[in-house]
Amino acid sequence: MKPLVYSQARGYVNRDMATEWAQIRELLGPGEAERDEGLRQEVLRLSHQGMRAIGWIEIIAPMFMFLIGRAITPFPETLPLAVAQTGAVMGVGAATLAAARTGWGRRWPRLAGAASGWLTGVALIWSSLRIAELVPKVAHQIPASLTTVMLVGVAVLALRPAHTLTLGLAMQAVYVAASGIAPAGDADAGPHVFLLMINLLSAALSGVIYRQRWATYHSHQEALQARQDLGTAQSQALLADNAASLGRLAVVMSHELNSPLGALSSAVDSLLLLADRKAAAPEQADRLGVMEGELRRSVEASTARLQQIAGRMQRLTHLDRAETQVANINELLADAAALAGSGLAEGAKIETAFQQVPALVCRPRHLSAVFSSLVSNAVHAVGAAGRVRISTRAVDASVEVRIEDDGPGMTAEELAAIFDAGFKVSAGRVATGDWSLFGARQVIEDHRGRIRLRSEPGKGTTAIVTLPY
Numbered sequence: 001m002k003p004l005v006y007s008q009a010r011g012y013v014n015r016d017m018a019t020e021w022a023q024i025r026e027l028l029g030p031g032e033a034e035r036d037e038g039l040r041q042e043v044l045r046l047s048h049q050g051m052r053a054i055g056w057i058e059i060i061a062p063m064f065m066f067l068i069g070r071a072i073t074p075f076p077e078t079l080p081l082a083v084a085q086t087g088a089v090m091g092v093g094a095a096t097l098a099a100a101r102t103g104w105g106r107r108w109p110r111l112a113g114a115a116s117g118w119l120t121g122v123a124l125i126w127s128s129l130r131i132a133e134l135v136p137k138v139a140h141q142i143p144a145s146l147t148t149v150m151l152v153g154v155a156v157l158a159l160r161p162a163h164t165l166t167l168g169l170a171m172q173a174v175y176v177a178a179s180g181i182a183p184a185g186d187a188d189a190g191p192h193v194f195l196l197m198i199n200l201l202s203a204a205l206s207g208v209i210y211r212q213r214w215a216t217y218h219s220h221q222e223a224l225q226a227r228q229d230l231g232t233a234q235s236q237a238l239l240a241d242n243a244a245s246l247g248r249l250a251v252v253m254s255h256e257l258n259s260p261l262g263a264l265s266s267a268v269d270s271l272l273l274l275a276d277r278k279a280a281a282p283e284q285a286d287r288l289g290v291m292e293g294e295l296r297r298s299v300e301a302s303t304a305r306l307q308q309i310a311g312r313m314q315r316l317t318h319l320d321r322a323e324t325q326v327a328n329i330n331e332l333l334a335d336a337a338a339l340a341g342s343g344l345a346e347g348a349k350i351e352t353a354f355q356q357v358p359a360l361v362c363r364p365r366h367l368s369a370v371f372s373s374l375v376s377n378a379v380h381a382v383g384a385a386g387r388v389r390i391s392t393r394a395v396d397a398s399v400e401v402r403i404e405d406d407g408p409g410m411t412a413e414e415l416a417a418i419f420d421a422g423f424k425v426s427a428g429r430v431a432t433g434d435w436s437l438f439g440a441r442q443v444i445e446d447h448r449g450r451i452r453l454r455s456e457p458g459k460g461t462t463a464i465v466t467l468p469y
Contacts, residue, residue, distance in 0.1 A: 039217050043158045046213070047109035050156035052100045054113050057152060058093025058120055062086040078131050078138075085127035092119045113157045114167045121149050121171035125178050143191045143198070146171050150202045154209065161207040168199030257309060264302035267295045327364035329399050329467070330354040333390050336371040340379045340388075347384040350375075353391040357399045358469045362447055367467075370440040374403050374463045377437075381407030381461060394469075398449075401465040410455040418453055 066086045070079075096116040099105040105112050124145045132139035150168055153159060159167075172195050179192075271292065278288050337350050344350065378388045382405050389404045410418070419441050444451045448468055455461040 036217075038221065039214065042217055043213070044106075044109060046158045047113060048100065048106055050158065051096060051105065051109045051113040051116070053156045054116055054152065055093045055096035055100060058096060058116065059090050062089040062093075077134050081127060081131045081134075085123065085131070088123040088127065089120055092116055092123060110157055110159060110163060114153065114159070114163060117149050117153045117167060118170055121146050122174050124149070125171070125175050129178055140191070142175065143194050146175065146195060147198050150198060154202050154206045158210065158213060159206045160210055161203040164206040165199060165203040168195070168202055172196065172199065257306070260302040260305040260309070263298055264306070267298045267302065270295050271299075323363070324361060325364055326359045327362055327367070328359055329357055329367075329401065330392055332364060332368050333371055333375075333392065333401065335368060336375045337390055339372055340375040344379055344388075345382065345384045345386065348379075348382050348386040348388070350379070351387060351389045353389065355391075355393045357392050357394045360399060360447075360467055360469050362467070363443075366443045367447070370443050370465075371401070371403075373437070373440055374465070378403050378405035378407070378461070378463070381405045383407070395466075398466045398468045401463075401467070403463040403465075404460060405462075406460040409457045409459050409461055410453075411457055415453060415455050 063086065066082060069082060093116075096112070099112050099116075100109070125142060128138055128142050128145065146168075149171070150164070153167060154164055157163075172192065175195065176192060274288050274292050274295070278292075281288075333354070334352065337352060341350055375388065375390065382388060387406050389402075391402045391404075393400050419437050441451050444465060444467070450466045452464045453461060454464070
């Protein structure tokens with residue numbers, strides 16, 4: 001015996017029956033779906049667009065059908081009624097377009113669209129039955145007209161099956177009542193049975209379309225979430241790669257700081273000695289003054305160098321900050337070159353050829369990470385006596401950055417897969433490979449730019465980054 005469950009609507013029922021009833025209720029009116037606020041807003045947007053479409057259809061289609069009807073069945077005695085029918089439907093269309101511009105129409109577009117369809121159906125039923133008093137065969141066109149109204153509503157409004165069924169039955173009720181009242185009414189039950197089948201089929205069709213809209217919405221949301229997660233993973237991978245470079249940064253900055261600090265310390269000591277000598281030997285004031293000027297220039301140069309190093313350290317750290325700023329691409333590349341220089345083989349060198357280029361509105365921290373990765377790759381590719389050349393220029397409203405090396409280069413197969421997210425198998429375990437170029441491409445594309453690599457075996461590699469300004 002099947003277990004019983006309690007339902008507020010139906011009392012104790014069989015579990016299978018409760019499940020089936022819930023499925024039927026959800027099929028007729030999937031209200032659960034619209035508890036998702038995003039889907040509800042999407043349904044309202046689509047329905048509001050559909051409401052406007054119905055209004056224009058109700059204005060244009062009657063005019064077209066009136067002209068076709070006059071050409072096919074030119075009965076002069078039916079002209080006033082045909083004009084009245086056309087005017088009535090066009091009036092409903094105009095009212096629908098006006099309602100679409102109101103707050104009520106925006107809040108309840110499905111109800112307004114369904115009401116517009118119902119009024120159109122009523123106008124077609126009454127006018128067609130009146131025309132049928134003069135031309136009886138016109139009565140047989142009513143089911144086709146109501147079917148068209150139903151299909152238009154299902155196609156352009158995001159109706160639930162219950163909405164569609166209610167609309168169809170409401171129009172059929174008017175048709176049944178009018179058929180019994182009108183003198184030329186068609187007492188045959190065939191059209192009514194046909195319309196009932198059309199209503200059921202339209203309800204089923206609206207259920208399928210609604211489910212497809214629901215599935216499409218969720219697929220879109222999942223795609224957006226996946227893109228956001230991928231972007232986060234790419235940023236983290238890029239930042240992790242740059243964090244690994246901070247050790248090299250410490251070595252480079254240590255070397256960079258030693259030189260100006262040593263010069264500054266020596267200049268300060270010398271200035272103190274000169275001050276003592278000037279006090280003890282006034283006759284040597286001129287010669288000591290010249291020496292003092294040179295030492296002051298040395299102090300200024302050392303101070304400027306320290307400020308430059310401090311700025312470079314500031315730009316190369318705090319890469320988790322992704323705010324948009326105006327940045328000088330040449331400075332970012334110079335920083336990347338200084339950072340990667342510690343990895344050069346003995347005898348290798350980095351050359352720069354920076355032209356004056358416009359400043360860019362960008363995320364400088366992300367671009368710094370990209371340039372550091374590209375320059376580091378080039379440095380690792382060259383051997384002793386190798387050369388890495390970094391250049392910039394303005395081309396066609398864009399800044400073009402070229403990072404060239406004379407390393408071993410790559411084959412066409414390696415180049416084709418260079419931007420793919422890497423995986424490798426080691427000891428039967430899958431591990432991630434180098435994601436730096438994969439993430440770099442995403443960062444450049446987010447800046448509406450483009451990154452390309454050119455390479456041939458034995459002829460080195462060139463990375464070309466184009467960023468619009």
